[in-house]
Amino acid sequence: MLTKRIIPCLDVMDGRVVKGINFADLRDAGDPVELARRYDRDGGDELVFLDITASAERRRTVVDLAARVADGLFIPFTVGGGIGSADLAGEILRAGADKVAVNSAAVRDPGLISEIAGRYGSQATVLSIDARRSGDHWEVVIDGGRTAVGRDAIEWAKDAVSRGAGEILLNSIDRDGTKLGFDLALTAAVAEAVAVPVIASGGASSAQDYVDLFQRTQADAGLAASIFHYSELSVGGVKEVLAAAGVPVRPRERAFA
Amino acid sequence: MIAIVDYGVGNLASVRKAFAAVGARAELVSDPARLRDATAVVLPGVGNFGHCSREFHRFGFAPELRGARERGVPILGICVGMQLLFEGSDEDRGEPGLGFYRGSVVRLTGVPRVPQIGWNAVRKIGDHPWLRDVADGDHFYFVHSYAAETAEDVVLGTVDYGGERLAIVGGDGLLGVQFHPEKSGANGLRLLRAFATADAAVVTSGHR
Numbered sequence: 001m002l003t004k005r006i007i008p009c010l011d012v013m014d015g016r017v018v019k020g021i022n023f024a025d026l027r028d029a030g031d032p033v034e035l036a037r038r039y040d041r042d043g044g045d046e047l048v049f050l051d052i053t054a055s056a057e058r059r060r061t062v063v064d065l066a067a068r069v070a071d072g073l074f075i076p077f078t079v080g081g082g083i084g085s086a087d088l089a090g091e092i093l094r095a096g097a098d099k100v101a102v103n104s105a106a107v108r109d110p111g112l113i114s115e116i117a118g119r120y121g122s123q124a125t126v127l128s129i130d131a132r133r134s135g136d137h138w139e140v141v142i143d144g145g146r147t148a149v150g151r152d153a154i155e156w157a158k159d160a161v162s163r164g165a166g167e168i169l170l171n172s173i174d175r176d177g178t179k180l181g182f183d184l185a186l187t188a189a190v191a192e193a194v195a196v197p198v199i200a201s202g203g204a205s206s207a208q209d210y211v212d213l214f215q216r217t218q219a220d221a222g223l224a225a226s227i228f229h230y231s232e233l234s235v236g237g238v239k240e241v242l243a244a245a246g247v248p249v250r251p252r253e254r255a256f257a
Numbered sequence: 258m259i260a261i262v263d264y265g266v267g268n269l270a271s272v273r274k275a276f277a278a279v280g281a282r283a284e285l286v287s288d289p290a291r292l293r294d295a296t297a298v299v300l301p302g303v304g305n306f307g308h309c310s311r312e313f314h315r316f317g318f319a320p321e322l323r324g325a326r327e328r329g330v331p332i333l334g335i336c337v338g339m340q341l342l343f344e345g346s347d348e349d350r351g352e353p354g355l356g357f358y359r360g361s362v363v364r365l366t367g368v369p370r371v372p373q374i375g376w377n378a379v380r381k382i383g384d385h386p387w388l389r390d391v392a393d394g395d396h397f398y399f400v401h402s403y404a405a406e407t408a409e410d411v412v413l414g415t416v417d418y419g420g421e422r423l424a425i426v427g428g429d430g431l432l433g434v435q436f437h438p439e440k441s442g443a444n445g446l447r448l449l450r451a452f453a454t455a456d457a458a459v460v461t462s463g464h465r
Contacts, residue, residue, distance in 0.1 A: 001417055002377045003396065040442065045376055067270075074275055076398060076440045096270040098440065121304030123372060123400045124268075167374065197374045220375065250376040250396045256443035 003250045004214050004242065005045035005221035006235050007199060008228045010035060012051050012081075015061045015068075032065060036073045039228070042235040043252055044075065048101070048169070048223060051081035058082065063091045070096020080128055080169070086115040093120050101126040101169055104142035107149055107156075110163055117164025122196075127165035129153055131186055132173040138186050145173040153186070154193045161194045168198045169223065175203025182213045182222065191218035199223050207233065207241035214247045259283040259453060260295035262338070264316040267303035268439075272335070275439035279446050281453035289321040297455065298325050302337030306362060306403065307349025309337045314353075322355060331455045332431050333387070336401065339426065339433030343405050358426060360407030368419035372402040379424045379436070383413035387432050387455055388425070390447035397424075397436035397444055404435060 010017050016030040028034055036047055049069065051062045066079050079092050080101030089100040100120075106112045106127060117125040130145055131138040131153035138153040157168050170190050172183035182200045191198040197220035200213055204224040213222050227233045239249040261272050263285040276283035283299065292298055300322065302309045313319065325332060334342050343354045346362035354362075365371050381393040391414075404422040414425030416435070426433045432452070438445035 002373060002375050002399075005375050070271055070274055072278075074271075074278065074440060074446055075442050076437075093268060094270060096268065096274065098268060098271070123303065123374070166372065195370060196372070197370055218369065220370065253396070253443045254392075256446050 001248045003045070003248045004219075005199075006043070006210070006238055006249070007046045007048055007221050007223040008039045008044045008235060009048040009050060009201070009223050009225040010229075011225065012049050012065060013053050014055065014057070015053075015065055018052070033068050033072050036069055036077070039235060040073060040075055043239055043250070044235050045221070045250055046075060047073070047077040049077060049079050049081075051079065053082075059088060059091075062088075063095050066092045066095035066097040078126055078169075080126070084112070086112065086119055089116045089124075090119060093124055099124045099126050099167070101128040103128040103130065106160065107140060107142050107151070110159065113160055113163040113165050117166070122164050122166030125165050126167045126169050127157070127160040128169040128171065129157060129160075129190075130171050130173050133186075138189070141173055145176070154189055157190050157194050161196050165196065167196055168194060170198055170200055172200075172202035176201075177226075178203050179205035179227075181205065181209040182217075182219075184212060184216050187213065187219050188217040191220075197221065205232070207238045210238050210242055211245045211247065214242065215245065258295055259297045259299060260286040260292055261299045261301060262292070262313075262318055262322070263287040264309075264312045264318060266309050266312055266337075267301045269301060272299060272301055272439045275446060275449055276453060279450035279453055281450070283453075287316065289317045292318070292321040292325050295325065295330060297331040297333070297452065298322065300332060300334045300338035300341060302335065302339075302341060303400075304337065305348060306337055306340055306346035307352045310341060310346075310349065310352035310354065313341060319355060326357065326431065329430050331387075331452065333452050334431075334433035335439070336435060336437060339435055340403065340405055342426065342431070342433045343407065346403060348403050357431065358405075358407055358411055359409050360405055362403045362405045364403050365401070365419060365422070373399050373418045375399065376441075377416050377418060377436075379414045379416055380421070381414050381425075383425075383427075385413055385425075385427050385432055387427075387448060387451040388413065389451055391444065395444045397434075397438065397441040399424075399436045401435055405433075
């Protein structure tokens with residue numbers, strides 16, 4: 001049976017993981033490669049790297065990041081954050097990333113989705129949506145949640161899939177950072193509206209949040225950042241709880257030796 | 258030298274790096290004639306079957322891959338590269354595969370999500386030297402909207418996604434996997450290592 005995926009997310013700036021991380025067993029917790037391997041060992045099914053570099057150097061640093069991660073990580077990983085052209089997407093994919101996630105740039109120019117999917121395939125094209133409750137629906141926001149664009153999140157997800165998006169990374173701005181659990185209503189609505197996999201993001205703080213996500217919505221994966229970084233929760237621990245609740249998860253692999 | 262067939266399709270850097278991680282030297286090869294020097298051949302592929310088949314044939318790889326097969330050079334097909342071992346695909350009826358195996362590639366149906374993306378358990382129903390380190394029930398990473406079907410007795414592994422789908426096909430000197438071993442963690446690396454060791458065995462016999 002296809003298993004539900006647990007996806008740690010790492011914010012990267014100038015090639016370094018940001019947000020305080022305190023794994024005792026890491027020599028350099030700011031090194032994306034070392035942290036990626038740690039999550040791999042702990043049972044992470046995929047990783048997402050969100051590049052938040054603001055400098056003019058970001059094009060070079062994000063491609064370099066993908067190449068360095070691919071040298072030592074043999075599970076799938078996605079790179080997102082400020083990807084505004086199919087050319088840059090191609091550079092990141094050729095460097096070894098499996099998928100790129102587009103967000104604000106795709107809202108401004110939806111043709112970007114079809115361009116990336118047309119060149120590199122839908123399997124490499126992830127649409128990241130930041131959504132916020134507005135009355136009786138959810139609206140799309142961009143630029144890190146600051147700007148509402150007057151689009152319905154579910155309609156945008158459907159539109160993006162018709163343009164070639166192969167996966168939806170759905171982030172609830174209302175839940176992001178609240179530790180109130182995933183936004184189940186939003187996730188369920190999007191997961192029912194599209195036939196491609198949906199990755200829920202925002203609000204997870206416990207293993208039970210993941211159980212709720214997978215038992216009460218059709219989400220395929222759950223993403224989280226800070227709770228894993230601060231070791232409040234381990235990926236392996238979440239998976240044990242999920243397995244006990246009857247949710248299919250990938251068991252721990254025999255180590256490569 | 259393990260040759261990774263480079264016809265402009267797919268995440269080939271990952272395949273090369275995964276072989277490096279198991280101590281094997283693999284090179285991207287875009288000149289079909291160079292397959293004559295290869296001690297093993299990896300045929301990757303991702304995305305649309307028709308696009309893959311067109312590019313594969315346009316680069317002129319088909320005769321050289323047949324030659325490698327006739328010489329007994331170990332061949333590993335990955336994802337659409339595995340589908341190319343069959344006669345054709347419903348994804349593009351006008352484009353032929355290599356026809357090493359009879360059968361075709363059909364769209365996944367009866368499931369809420371297409372493509373299948375993620376880790377799924379492989380039921381091992383046959384054995385092969387390069388599967389020596391793969392255990393029944395090991396999980397591998399899949400990304401596909403189509404799956405091969407064959408009446409031939411060459412299916413070595415299946416995956417449950419809306420029914421039993423072909424996951425591994427193979428025989429003497431040839432193996433095809435629907436999943437991505439280069440992205441399947443330790444389980445995938447073990448498979449690639451076994452394949453890379455087969456490469457060494459061929460070199461030995463070639464020098465006798």
